[in-house]
Amino acid sequence: MDFDPTEEQAAARGLAARIFGDLATHERLAAAGTGSDPELWKSLCAAGLPEAVEETGLLGLVLLAEEQGRTTAQVPFTASAVYGLLTVARHGTREQRARLLPGLRAGTTVxxxxxxxxxxxxxxxxxxxxxxxxxxxxxxxxxxxxxxxxxxxxxxxxxxxxxxxxxxxxxxxxxxxxxxxxxxxxxxxxVGVPGAYAGVLGAARIAFAGLQAGVCAGALARAVAYTSVREQFGRPLSSHQAVQLRAADAHMDTEAIRVTAYEAAWRYDEGLPCAEEALTAAWWAAEAGTRVVHAGQHLHGGLGADLEHPVHRHFLWGRQLGVYLGCGTELLAELGDLLAKGTPA
The missing domain is CATH 2.40.110.10 (Butyryl-CoA Dehydrogenase, subunit A, domain 2)
Incomplete structure (x- = not known):
């Protein structure tokens, strides 16, 4: 098991980080309101990032989804890549691949x-x-x-x-x-033969767990930056043990989401059974992700309650991803049933 990105995956991640970092700014996100940013989507497509997912696999998508989540970029990148491009590439007929993949690669099909x-x-x-x-x-x-x-x-x-x-x-x-x-x-x-549903659901869980890892990393980075400069009683907040412990717990939770998503994606790309790993990644993303975005907001003190502050967007995304992936008890029950059956999917 090797989680080190390939040269292609690292290049795609670096490009995604630059585009998301340059264009998914707080000002642009605020201007977009509750809609998507069409100019950002055009930039991602012009750079060939949707097409890159086909070459870099699900693990590559997880790496790119992290960058989307880190900036809470309002584009359908992760969703279309997993439900569209990867699904058609793996489960579509030859005719469907020839007809649908060009648009999915170019971003004209979402x-x-x-x-x-x-x-x-x-x-x-x-x-x-x-x-x-x-x-x-x-x-x-x-x-x-x-x-x-x-x-x-x-x-x-x-x-x-x-x-x-x-x-x-x-x-x-x-x-x-x-x-x-x-x-x-x-x-x-x-689309796909009987049984394709389980594979698509597993891939989606893994991809959105990667998105949650980025959301949490972004929330934590904002909290660390804020507590390093905000002073209380003449000392930076980050020097207080309680703040350090809260941030450390959030960091460990974020790393748990990331590593379980990486493992599940690697197994998917290698053609290995990954249903249990996908559920594990989804559980960590739902449960730990909620803890992290709450911590990120809490570490901002009263400023974290400001609905216009950038960290609040991470809080909203983290909560929504937790709902979308399913509550922890449901995911654990499903994982328990799968383990009891002893039949990998």
């Missing part, structure tokens, strides 16, 4: 995922002719999507054009351009 937080049957049913009916209460980045990847009640995967769906705007805790998906006889395109 895929959102109407996936539940837990591994259970969805609320969408399939009728004869591949027509889909049902609703999904909220789908992240749906308002930015050209297509939606939808699992039905049998866990078959269908790709549906967003223009054929009903999309009602929904505001979440985090500004993810979400929407309520309404399917009223929309025709879907089957």
């Amino acid at each position: 895929v959102a995922g109407a996936f539940p937080a837990y591994d259970g049957p969805g609320d969408v049913r399939t009728e004869p002719g591949g027509r889909l009916r049902g609703t999904v209460p909220w789908v992240p980045w749906l308002r930015d999507a050209s297509h939606v990847l939808v699992p039905d009640e049998t866990r078959a995967l269908w790709l549906v054009a967003a223009e054929d769906c009903g999309v009602e705007p929904v505001e979440l805790t985090a500004p993810w351009s979400a929407g309520r998906l309404v399917l009223d006889g929309a025709r879907g395109e089957r």
Whole structure:
């Protein structure tokens, strides 16, 4: 097991860090409100970062998702890469890959995922002719999507054009351009063989755990910078033992999210069973991630309660990711069932 990035992965991560750092500034994010930043998305696509995911694999995506999370950049990068590009590349037919991958690489095709937080049957049913009916209460980045990847009640995967769906705007805790998906006889395109659902769900859990690792790292970096210059009783806050211990705990939690996401992504790329590892990464991201963003806000003192402060955005993203990945008890129950069965997926 080797977590050292390849030359290609390191180059892609460095490029992503520069673009996100230059363009996902506090001022631009504030101006975007609850929507996405189309200029940032164009810059990422012009730099070839969506296409790079195909070459660098899921571990490469986790590294890039960290950079997105570090700046809480409001673009559908992680979602479209995992539900669109990686899904089509691994599970699509030759014809689907030839038709869909060019747009996914260029960023002109954006895929959102109407996936539940837990591994259970969805609320969408399939009728004869591949027509889909049902609703999904909220789908992240749906308002930015050209297509939606939808699992039905049998866990078959269908790709549906967003223009054929009903999309009602929904505001979440985090500004993810979400929407309520309404399917009223929309025709879907089957993607993957039976069993592909589990692989896509696992990959999504791993990718969004990587996103959470970046969110937490960004929150902690802001807290460290603030406590190093803010003085209390003539001393920097960072010199107080209680502050140091709180920051140290947050650092260890962040590293736990990162390393479990890296391990799960590495196993996925190597074609090894990774369902247990994906659940482990998701649990750490949901549980520890919530602790870290709370700590980041708390270490800012009264300033952390300011809704306009940059650290508050990390708090919102961390809370939303915890909800999206599923509560800790649900994830542990699912992991326990998987371990009890003793059958790797």
